[in-house]
Amino acid sequence: MTKIKNMEEFAALSGISRPTVSKYFHDPESVRASTRARIEEALEQFDYRPNIYAVNQNRKLTKNIGIVVPYLVDPFFAEIARYLEQSCIAAGYRPSLFSSHGEQKLENEILDSLRSLKPAGVLLAPLGRASDRSQIEKFCADVPTVLFDSNLEGLGAAFIGSDNFSFVSQTVEYMTRTGEPPSFFEMRTPANPNANKRRKAYVEVMERLGFEPHVIKIDGEGWAFEEIGHKGAMKVLERGLLRTDSVLCSNDRLAIGFLAACYEQGIRVGRQPDCSLRVASNDGHPFAKFTCPSLTTAAHDYDNVAGRGAETLFELIESGGKFSDRTETLFPARLILRESA
Amino acid sequence: MTKIKNMEEFAALSGISRPTVSKYFHDPESVRASTRARIEEALEQFDYRPNIYAVNQNRKLTKNIGIVVPYLVDPFFAEIARYLEQSCIAAGYRPSLFSSHGEQKLENEILDSLRSLKPAGVLLAPLGRASDRSQIEKFCADVPTVLFDSNLEGLGAAFIGSDNFSFVSQTVEYMTRTGEPPSFFEMRTPANPNANKRRKAYVEVMERLGFEPHVIKIDGEGWAFEEIGHKGAMKVLERGLLRTDSVLCSNDRLAIGFLAACYEQGIRVGRQPDCSLRVASNDGHPFAKFTCPSLTTAAHDYDNVAGRGAETLFELIESGGKFSDRTETLFPARLILRESA
DNA sequence: ACTCATATTTAACGCGCGTAAAGTTTTTAT
DNA sequence: ATAAAAACTTTACGCGCGTTAAATATGAGT
Numbered sequence: 001m002t003k004i005k006n007m008e009e010f011a012a013l014s015g016i017s018r019p020t021v022s023k024y025f026h027d028p029e030s031v032r033a034s035t036r037a038r039i040e041e042a043l044e045q046f047d048y049r050p051n052i053y054a055v056n057q058n059r060k061l062t063k064n065i066g067i068v069v070p071y072l073v074d075p076f077f078a079e080i081a082r083y084l085e086q087s088c089i090a091a092g093y094r095p096s097l098f099s100s101h102g103e104q105k106l107e108n109e110i111l112d113s114l115r116s117l118k119p120a121g122v123l124l125a126p127l128g129r130a131s132d133r134s135q136i137e138k139f140c141a142d143v144p145t146v147l148f149d150s151n152l153e154g155l156g157a158a159f160i161g162s163d164n165f166s167f168v169s170q171t172v173e174y175m176t177r178t179g180e181p182p183s184f185f186e187m188r189t190p191a192n193p194n195a196n197k198r199r200k201a202y203v204e205v206m207e208r209l210g211f212e213p214h215v216i217k218i219d220g221e222g223w224a225f226e227e228i229g230h231k232g233a234m235k236v237l238e239r240g241l242l243r244t245d246s247v248l249c250s251n252d253r254l255a256i257g258f259l260a261a262c263y264e265q266g267i268r269v270g271r272q273p274d275c276s277l278r279v280a281s282n283d284g285h286p287f288a289k290f291t292c293p294s295l296t297t298a299a300h301d302y303d304n305v306a307g308r309g310a311e312t313l314f315e316l317i318e319s320g321g322k323f324s325d326r327t328e329t330l331f332p333a334r335l336i337l338r339e340s341a
Numbered sequence: 342m343t344k345i346k347n348m349e350e351f352a353a354l355s356g357i358s359r360p361t362v363s364k365y366f367h368d369p370e371s372v373r374a375s376t377r378a379r380i381e382e383a384l385e386q387f388d389y390r391p392n393i394y395a396v397n398q399n400r401k402l403t404k405n406i407g408i409v410v411p412y413l414v415d416p417f418f419a420e421i422a423r424y425l426e427q428s429c430i431a432a433g434y435r436p437s438l439f440s441s442h443g444e445q446k447l448e449n450e451i452l453d454s455l456r457s458l459k460p461a462g463v464l465l466a467p468l469g470r471a472s473d474r475s476q477i478e479k480f481c482a483d484v485p486t487v488l489f490d491s492n493l494e495g496l497g498a499a500f501i502g503s504d505n506f507s508f509v510s511q512t513v514e515y516m517t518r519t520g521e522p523p524s525f526f527e528m529r530t531p532a533n534p535n536a537n538k539r540r541k542a543y544v545e546v547m548e549r550l551g552f553e554p555h556v557i558k559i560d561g562e563g564w565a566f567e568e569i570g571h572k573g574a575m576k577v578l579e580r581g582l583l584r585t586d587s588v589l590c591s592n593d594r595l596a597i598g599f600l601a602a603c604y605e606q607g608i609r610v611g612r613q614p615d616c617s618l619r620v621a622s623n624d625g626h627p628f629a630k631f632t633c634p635s636l637t638t639a640a641h642d643y644d645n646v647a648g649r650g651a652e653t654l655f656e657l658i659e660s661g662g663k664f665s666d667r668t669e670t671l672f673p674a675r676l677i678l679r680e681s682a
Numbered sequence: 683a684c685t686c687a688t689a690t691t692t693a694a695c696g697c698g699c700g701t702a703a704a705g706t707t708t709t710t711a712t
Numbered sequence: 713a714t715a716a717a718a719a720c721t722t723t724a725c726g727c728g729c730g731t732t733a734a735a736t737a738t739g740a741g742t
Contacts, residue, residue: 006698017721022700032709032719052457054698057394058727073419073627082414082442094454097438101423113435116393226631256631263633264680286414290567290597292604292633339605347728358691363730373689373738395728399697 004048014042025050026059056118065093065313066114066122066143068107070150070191071223072099074253075286076300077125080149083306084123091314093120102191102223104130111139121313121321124156125149128192144321146313148305150193157316157323160309163330164194167282167298168201168248170335172209174296175246175280178271179341181211182246182280185236185258187228188217195250198282202248214243229257237265246278246341252285252297259291259340269293270339278341282333293339301331345389355383366391397459406434406654407455407463407484409448411491411532412564413440415594416627417641418466421490424647425464432655434461443532443564445471452480462654462662465497466490469533485662487654489646491534498657498664501650504671505535508623508639509542509589511676513550515637516587516621519612520682522552523587523621526577526599528569529558536591539623543589555584570598578606587619587682593626593638600632600681610634611680619682623674634680642672 004010011018016035024031024039031039042048056062065088069077081097088095096117100107107127114122121144126136128150139145140156147156175182184202186195199215206213218232229249236242249255258279259269268275270293281288284299308329316323345351352359357376365372365380372380383389397403406429410418422438429436437458441448448468455463462485467477469491480486481497488497516523525543527536540556547554559573570590577583590596599620600610609616611634622629625640649670657664 008698018699019701019722020720023720026700035720049457051398051698053394053398053459054727055700057392057398057729058698058700060700072413073416073423075414075416075419078414078416078419078440082440085440097440099419099423099426099438116390118394226628230631256628260631260633260635264635287567287597287628290571290601292601294601294605349728359729360692360731361690364690367730375738376690392728395697396730398699399728399730401730 002046004046007048007050010042010046010048013046014039016042022050025055061120061317062118063093064117064119065095066098066110066117066119066124067095068098068100068110068114068122068124068126070100070107070125070127071102072097073101074223074225076252076283077149079286079302080125080300080306083302084310087307087310091310100127102127102130104132108132108135111135115139115142119143121145121317123148123309123313126152126155128152128194129189130191144313144316146309146316148309151328152193154326156326157321158312158326159328160305160312161328161330162194162300162305163332164197164282165201165204166330166332168198169205170333171248171280171282171296171298172202172205174335174337175248175278175341176209176211179278180244180246181206181209182248182278183214183216183242183244184250185216185218185229185232185247185254186250187225187232187254188219189221190250191223198250216241225251225253226257226260229254230261231257233258233261234265237261237267242277245276247280249279249281252281252283252288252295255279255281255295255297255340256285256287256291259293259295263292271341272339280341284334284336288336289338291340296338296341297336298333299336301334304331343387345387348389348391351383351387351389354387355380357383363391366396402461402658403459404434405458405460406436407439407451407458407460407465408436409439409441409451409455409463409465409467411441411448411466411468412443413438414442415564415566417593417624418490420627420643421466421641421647424643425651428648428651432651441468443468443471445473449473449476452476456480456483460484462486462658464489464650464654467493467496469493469535470530471532485654485657487650487657489650492669493534495667497667498662499653499667500669501646501653502669502671503535503641503646504673505538505623506542506545507671507673509539510546511674512589512621512623512637512639513543513546515676515678516589516619516682517550517552520619521585521587522547522550523589523619524555524557524583524585525591526557526559526570526573526588526595527591528566528573528595529560530562531591532564539591557582566592566594567598567601570595571602572598574599574602575606578602578608583618586617588621590620590622593622593624593629593636596620596622596636596638596681597626597628597632600634600636604633612682613680621682625675625677629677630679632681637679637682638677639674640677642675645672 011021098110147159203213220228280296288295352362439451488500544554561569621637629636
């Protein structure tokens with residue numbers, strides 16, 4: 001089997017001219033069925049692939065898509081990224097995955113290196129509060145970008161995410177219906193704008209239901225939410241800061257820390273009669289099923305957020321990188337009842 | 342600020358000839374300090390970056406490095422990948438991260454698309470048992486590759502990983518020293534070759550200590566270890582298959598499932614007097630601190646595995662992609678004592 | 683000031699492919 | 713069968729940069 005050097009050679013071997021072969025690789029449907037067959041026959045025989053660097057240098061638009069998440073060690077983002085990756089591949093794009101690892105500097109560097117990748121589009125889940133808004137704004141001006149997970153008002157051509165109100169209203173309503181109204185457990189300075197929306201939703205829903213909201217803010221910076229939740233919970237439990245026997249955590253990773261603290265303190269959590277506390281949360285973290293007790297949580301609609309996010313980006317790319325107006329698409333949560341509440 | 346189109350233009354603006362500018366971008370140290378200063382001055386003024394596609398097309402060796410992990414949703418791999426990424430960037434390379442998501446087909450596709458990236462080198466953590474050995478062998482013949490985490494005997498220019506014997510001997514010795522000897526809890530057909538080494542180490546250490554080894558093999562396929570561990574543990578606990586009050590899980594994710602099952606069954610785990618079971622494990626999973634109870638585990642030496650892995654790849658690249666012989670570097674575990682055992 | 687080693691400039695080619703224009707062949711429609 | 717449309721071939725240029733060879737400039741050392 002001869003080693004093919006370039007498209008010229010491959011074209012000769014397949015008996016088709018190079019421009020036509022080039023056309024074929026751009027879009028196989030764009031050539032006659034008979035020539036397509038001949039090319040594909042040669043393709044099986046000789047296993048040639050166009051040099052992606054030469055291709056990307058000359059095409060006005062690459063097939064690259066950047067996927068950026070704020071913290072890949074969080075399985076929630078790993079899971080979303082997995083969905084997005086697969087959607088991109090299925091649509092014929094080449095995704096590349098990046099994680100900001102919770103750092104603004106890294107997020108900026110990623111955007112910078114993404115620029116030189118000349119991607120057709122980017123799916124960006126920004127850090128949130130820690131994001132460098134002006135940098136992201138500049139980036140979005142140059143590269144077709146769809147935001148997901150964290151909404152930075154006005155940035156990007158569109159935003160796809162989850163409806164935080166839907167999360168909290170479901171959990172609060174469930175908890176109040178089946179027991180005492182919950183306190184809300186969150187970080188004092190949350191990294192993510194979703195946290196603020198969740199707090200507001202909590203207050204609103206509680207008031208509508210005629211209960212007094214009670215927000216517990218704990219200290220801590222960064223993305224080690226389990227650790228922060230654990231420390232915060234220890235304080236809360238030791239000082240008896242809960243007004244009722246119910247807690248709603250802003251997100252599952254905080255809840256994981258909270259449950260660990262409860263366990264250490266010998267506090268039984270759950271809806272069983274022998275339990276003294278109920279804990280629910282939001283996100284539908286992949287490991288929430290394996291906490292002790294298993295975590296009742298309002299889960300993201302992973303499939304739809306990722307699916308719609310990818311589709312939106314494809315539409316954006318096909319319409320030349322601009323939408324006439326910025327849309328925000330929110331998917332409701334799905335309440336998963338488990339043992340913790 | 343003028344928009345720079347290419348190196349020609351930038352060179353003109355900086356007052357330096359294009360070949361010299363090209364040299365500068367290849368290695369800033371290779372030009373005279375005075376010209377370096379002039380280029381860098383222009384660089385600040387005009388913000389130009391060489392077109393990476395043109396660069397990579399013409400350079401014999403790109404600065405790309407591929408990082409492939411078997412399952413990125415596992416925070417263990419996300420964590421390792423993070424270390425590796427940072428090492429690559431610090432060394433001036435451009436890492437790109439891929440996850441096989443537990444599927445052979447995907448692993449093969451990644452290797453395939455990695456080929457056309459013409460990377461200087463690849464850091465590969467293979468799927469293990471599910472890997473297509475012949476494909477990986479072919480790949481390693483073409484691309485300088487360092488394996489990590491899972492050793493596929495003879496493949497790649499080097500292997501960097503953890504010393505499974507060290508993991509198990511520490512946990513077994515600790516458990517036998519402080520209580521009854523443990524049973525070993527693992528998957529019947531583990532995805533990962535480390536599991537086999539851990540079982541063998543368990544048997545060996547137990548025999549050396551004069552105890553009868555007792556291996557419990559549970560059913561389950563794929564990478565949903567928590568789920569598999571949970572189901573397996575339910576069976577084990579319901580049927581009373583444990584011979585002593587101690588269990589050593591093959592890895593932390595299985596242990597997370599195991600602990601969840603214990604909790605459901607009302608079995609108190611830990612070294613306290615009121616506990617009826619001790620559970621330890623291996624890996625040092627990022628979330629092992631937050632299980633209930635917190636998990637005693639033999640932790641990977643993340644820093645060293647990742648650090649040495651990256652360094653080894655750099656050496657491999659610098660020595661032209663071949664080592665005279667294949668080395669295997671194993672780092673010992675660090676036993677982390679927590680509440681579960 | 684002179685020599686020599688080292689850097690830089692100039693000029694030019696090549697990489698592999700996209701793409702455009704003009705001419706030729708094949709297919710489709712009538 | 714004939715005309716028109718569509719697809720293909722040939723030819724040629726350009727993309728942005730790596731790289732080389734020969735000519736020139738620079739700087740250190742005597």
